[in-house]
Amino acid sequence: MQTEIIIAGFGGQGALFAGQVLAYAAMDSGHQVTWIPSYGPEMRGGTANCTVIIADEEIGSPLVLNPKAAIVLNLPSLDKYEPLVVPGGVLVVNTSLVNRTAQRTDIENVFIPVNEIAEELGNRRLLNMVALGALLAKLPVLSLDEVEKGLVDHLPERHKRLLEVNKLALHRGAEYALQAVT
């Protein structure tokens, strides 16, 4: 059994870091895990995405065509990944930057304005954790507690003061996803 998650957005939205938090948490909880970014020349304003695979046996390909879930933080990412999520999978859509609804009806869609929620929490950059919380509410591959622990143990030292609010962001995202009519 393995679970594949793609997190995609503009550079600077924290897609890669959200994936790493997931990967750390998976590792600490005793799972096999891979994290792989799309990489390109060091240029501003590009897209950034990563694929995280969590499994209980040796992971073959670190990349998949059809992930179990995707978090899309902008419109180009929605256009790209919406058709690829496997039937029955989960798609978290950042409605702060996406102005259309999803077309798939055979997957679970979570529409969540992560930018606004992050701003309410006082820091725009928390949007990735809000989105991650929303995903985990619908795809319990890891518990929120496990991911929190991943944050505690692996948030870079210079960001440690943001720990509590990061945790809060995860929970706020999860709550929103559970309340939202999807």
Next chain:
Amino acid sequence: MSKELLKGNIAMAEAAVRAGVEAYFGYPITPQTELLEWMSERLPALGRTFLQAESEVAAINMLYGAACTGARVMISSSSPGISLMMEGLSYIAGTEVPVVLIDVMRGGPGLGNIAPSQGDYNQIVHGGGHGDYHPIVLAPSSVQEAIDLTVLAFDLAEKYRSIVFVVADGNIGQMMEPAELPPMRPVRTEYPDWAVRGSMGQARHFLSSIYIEPKDEEVANYRMMQVWKRVQENEIRYQEYYLDDAEITVVGFGTAGRIALSAVRNARLQGVKAGLFRPISLNPFPIDELEKISQHTKKLLVVEMNTGQMLNDVQRAVKGKIPIDFYARLGGIVPFPDEILAEILRINQEEIPLEGDPRQRWMKRFAPVINWKN
């Protein structure tokens, strides 16, 4: 030691540090640069040598010089940079000094791109520099294996006074996986007796690749072949998956190999008896092992991220006994497991001819994938 989540490039760099590398030379190039950057921080802090050279041509010759002192030395680069090192490599081979190289391969030829590829197989495994020489070539498919093979590379380089390559690709360099680093080995304090370190009151040494008398060069070449024979006898490495009852065996190295593993598992779920043979030492190549496999399995599928550079070696091993098909993605495109699965399922249904060129058949099947119009 516990596992850490490590990026391939950094894992290889730190593995080399812990294996006791004394000097590192390099030049920035994507997708390998994090390795150089890690060394720029770590080695000076440990009082060891780090130098960013003005070019790969200079870097390989710095490596050559440092290797002549008997120090543990290493260089890393990516495909275009490795091309520039071919002259130096040939000199190093001719001088028989141990060096470790890491190539994080990218799409080519030429400037190509920075995406993962396996296009350097021929240039590394089958030479590239002039003259007769045989580097040991190791191909990891995971971050843990990249660490382990980097450490092994230093030991093999010294054991055989040989060039040892670790060939990864952009995927392995950029990927993060849980992995365990080895303990820190002390930097060595004794040096081999061939090392050039100033005679210091002892007999003098010199190291060179020149044998101006052809008869001497002939002997030197023969001696190197003797060493290579020992390497072939002792240093074959590979990994097998589900081969006990496999009717279709996929052969792939590095990233292509691990992607094939996903496809093989899915094929099994669909009732197809598929297996995987993943060469780890690309040189020496596991010829005999593949030949043995060809006695049990019915069909082979070779998967690469190049136009079939390893395929030739597989064909050499199998000697036409069973049919082989080939599948590849090129130029920096990484295949998805689904593509390889589709090939396994097709091969399971279809009769594959024993004769003919697997590459030509693949080209025909592949044309629509890239919308090729004649």
Next chain:
Amino acid sequence: MVTTATPVQVVYKRPTSLSDIPTHYCPGCTHGIAHRLIAEVMDEMNIRDKTIGVAPVGCSVFAYNYFTCDFVEAAHGRAPAMATGIKRVLPDRVVFTYQGDGDMASIGMSEIIHAAGRGENLTVIFINNAIYGMTGGQMAPTTLPGQKTTSSPNGRDVETMGFPMKMAELLSQLDGAGYVVRRSLHDPKNIRMAKKAIRLAFETQVHGLGFSMVELLSTCNTNWGISVLESIQWLEDHMIPAYPIGDYKVSPAVANLKV
């Protein structure tokens, strides 16, 4: 509604030598300014359709997309050799290379020195931004002492990493050099001076007066890790003292050129 016709005057126009597409350069990067100056000079001299550019490996690797003249793409550092090949076969064309500091002053040092030494009738536009932009900010041969980069994390230590390469000074020593100058792209006055120099460099070539190079002090706000405005200030404060603007070689024949 009544409209009165006001005479229209064109005060700004894209040079025809410059492609009408957005570039991939970071916002605030001076590569774009350098491109525009070259294109304006090509337009003014009316040489676009006999000019062949040679692109480097660096952030300007896609320069060939941004000019409307013919272009080729060299291996990292080899542009002057490739340009030599073209110029020797087509001596009546205008051939220029466009190179970064890593490309020209590091891996391509041999090619540039020998192109200048041979007095090759080429023009070289040299973008000195004191860093390897494309690969994400490693130390360049022109990185200043003490400057932090991703491969000199504690700052460039001249004891172990050497001293900055002063390319205009270096090349000016060679007899084959006809015109070698340094300019800067940090403010309008200097940009105008840079354009004049580029014009004179191309004139040097067209008149067969030997090798010409214009070094342009440039910014890389992205990899310097500062804002665009700060990067301009940093150039002025740190680069100009280390790399003085000036004419390092103007052969008598070039000095007599009337533009």
